[in-house]
Every structure is written in structure tokens, then in C-alpha cells.
Amino acid sequence: MASAPLPSLLGTTIRRAFIVGRVNLVIATVVSLLWGTILSLTPGSSFASLFPLLLPILGTIGTVGAMLVFTNDRAKGVFEYLIAYGVPPHRIFTNVLGAAFTMIAVVDGLTLAVALSLRVALGLAIPIAFTAAILGYSLPMSFGGSALTAAAGMFWTSLSSPRQGMNSPLGLLPLLGVAPGGLGFILAEAAGPADQAYVEVGAVSIVIVLALVLLSLESRLMPRERLLSPA
């Protein structure tokens, strides 16, 4: 019998991540929109300096659904089933990562669209520094931080018995998930306006390198046995 091509399942994973993590996604988006609106209307330079630093933190919180899909699927034997039917563990991993990226894109995209539209509608300028910070820090930090969180969370979960809490990516999120964006925020604010850009670029570079290292070790850190539910 000829093998039918394996479906990617990415679309289903994304849809499930949105359903399972809808509460966190809504909270992250609403808070992000609120901050975006407030800072857009605030006189001075806080829109350009503060808004890009907050965006990755809130974006990462919005990715909880993707992490939940990973934790629950492993605990409930869904991965075991998929592997038995020929789905490679690598595809499972990249699907969860794809779902996390999609959720980040929704939070960041919506927030940016609303904030920028508001400023244009009010006739306020969009500073060059803001555009540079969004492109050079917010977006790479959002996606890099999300990749780092997702990869570290999946590896961490796969090392332990399936359960909720600290052994799940969700449990790691308060510590590791918001850590890249949070540290970037603290360091950039501490550095002051003159050095903020350097700190931001440095923080983004470190996070992206760490994420790439973890992603490159995927097959070594997460063999198929680690995706199985307890026997």
C-alpha cells in the first residue's frame, strides 16, 4: 500500500493553541493595546522608548496556548499516537513553535496596528527611533524570546513526568518566558537614552543566539522517548 503524504498539522496546532490559550491571548492583547494606546497619547518620548520594550513581554505571555498544547498532548498520549502514524518528532516540535510565532504575531501585529493608527489619526508623528526600536528590538526579541521560551519549555517538560506546574512550559513561563523581554526592559531603562539602543541590540543578539543553540540541539535534547506519556 502506498503511503499517503503526511499532513503538516500546523494549521490544526495553531487553531488548537488559540482555543486552549484564548484567555491568555486576550489578556496579553488587551493589556498590550491598552499600553499602546496610553503611550501613544502620552506627550514626550515614552512612546518611542517604552512601548518597544513592553511589546515582547506581553507578546510572550500571549503564547501560553502553544505551550499548553505541547504539555497536554504529551501527557495525554497524542504525541505517541502521532509518532506511531509516522509523524516525525521534529514536526511536532516545529508545529508548536509555529503556533507560538503565530500568537506572537497576533499580539504584536494588533497592538502595533492600533497604536500606529491612533497616532496617524491624531496627527502625531511616528518617531524614527520608534521604528528603529520596533524593527531592531521588539520584533526580534518577541520572536527570539518566544523561540527560546518554547524550546527551553519543551526540553524542560520532556525531562520530567508530565504534569502541570513548574515541570510544564507554562510553569516556566513566569521565569523564563518573560525573562528575555523583562531583562531587556530593565537593562535598557537602566542604561539611559544614550545607550539604550546598544543594550537593546545586545540583549536581542544574546536571546537569538541562545534560541538558535537550543533549536539546533533539538534532536539531541528531545529524543522520541521524551515525547511519550508514562508507560
Next chain:
Amino acid sequence: MRTAPLASSPAPVRSGGTPRISCRGVSSGYLGKRVLEEISFDIEEPAVYVVLGPNGAGKTTLFRTLAGILRPYRGEVLIGGETVDLQGSRDHLHYLSHMDGIPDGLNVREALRFYARVQGAGAEDVERVLSLLDIGSMADRYLSQLSAGQRKRVSIARVFLREREIYLLDEPTANLDPKLSREIRELILNLSREKVVLYSSHNLFEAREIGRYVIAIKAGRLALFDRIENLRGEHFVIGVRVLDPGTPPALADFARQGDYYLRELPGPEAVPALLHELDAQGVRIREVREMNNPLEDLFA
């Protein structure tokens, strides 16, 4: 097919044709830790092969290895004469884990469509199994809204989406009520007329009722591969435990052993008729088990 006698290191069971499943000196486990040691057997004949063994003996590991989820450290598994690999095994076998394996965030129909896509089945197959397993009425309900029995029914429905030569069913009736267990056993029995079904269970009555062969695993080794009829004792006695306090009139002439009402029958095939008769007389049955089942020795 010939069968191997009880032995600490049984020889492979072989027959003339190409075996549907062939385990050749398979050692397997998790992250380098061996759970199965030198397992060898061949399976050719369509039938239910009941896999028995104490907790931790390696039953689930055997299923996972046969399904290609775990790669053997030594030896090889051949399905239809070909080495098992991740892509290939899915065309030959169905695997039902002891976990539900039902994804969150989907309703029953969507979950079955998800499985259907993985198996290369179509939407019409989903509708067919919804009817076959009598779960059409819950098709639009989310899985989180289902009882454990309903979830199990949905889980089992997956293996009927497409026909396969081999069915690996890891405790398919665990935690099910007697009525649903019976329905599932009947489905599996029908299936086994043309297919190879490996079926693990802790229920020895169930094992004797539907199994033709027994594969016993003890401490990771194959302890027995034989026809179940070769293990049967001279007397087949079942014990019935009821829900209601006091002795129901229909059981008045049954012998008693603790909470069980005993009845000797010609064989396991007579059990469904007796249960039907008791049900018709209003007896609410909590549990049915075979008393002094010779398979119990395999758990010792």
C-alpha cells in the same frame, strides 16, 4: 502456526508463510534503559493475541516497539516481512495507546477528522465510525465535556477509521463499564476474523473470552506464547458481583464465595447469554470475573 512452550528463553514461533509480525531477538526500552530483553515470536494467523503480564513487565513497551515508536536496541521487528520504520508502519498497523490520546481544543468530530488526516482517511470515514461506535450524538461536543467512558469510545473509534492488517490495542477496555466493554470486545472479535489483534488487558476473564493466543511478558522477557485453550482448566466458573444489597431472586440458586455469586459454565462463550439472562431478570451487575482462571498464574 506452532506455539512455543513456557520457557525462560523461548525459541521464536515460526510457520511456513511470511509472518505478519516477526519479533527477532528484540531488546528495547527508554533512553538506553532496557525494558524488553530478547523477545522473539512470529505471528501469522488472524486472531486476538492477549498480551498479559504484571504491571511494569513491559507490555506497553512491547506495543510501542511493534508500532515503531521505540527503536529496538538489538534485534528487529518485521511487519509483513519489512523492517518497521516511522513512515512505513503506519500503513500496516493501528496503535491504540493506554492513554486517550485525544487532543484538547477540538470537538469529537474535529478530533476524529484530525486522526483521519494523519491516517489518510476521509470525512466519510469519520461519519462511518461516529455511527459504528454510536458517538454521533456527541459529535459536536468538546472532548473536555465527555465522561471517561465517552472519551474512551472516541479514542477507540480512531482504529476503525481505516482498515489495517494489524491492531495493537493497549488496554482498550480499561475503566469501561461492563456493557461498553462487551461492545468493544465484540468489535474486536469481529475484527480478529481477518486481522491480527494484539490486546493487552489485566482482565483475565476478558482475556479468556476473546483471546485465542496468550503472550505473557514477565520482567521484560517472553514467558509464554501459546494457545489459550491449552491453558484452560477442566472447570470454567465465573463469579458475578451485583450492585444491589441482598441476594436477587435470579441468583438464589448460585453458590457464594465472598461477594461473588458463582456459576459453572461450559466455557467463556456461554457468559454473554448468562449475563443477558440476568440482565433481563433485573440483576444489576457490578463485575464479572472468572474464578480460578489459569491465566492468573502468569501474574504470579
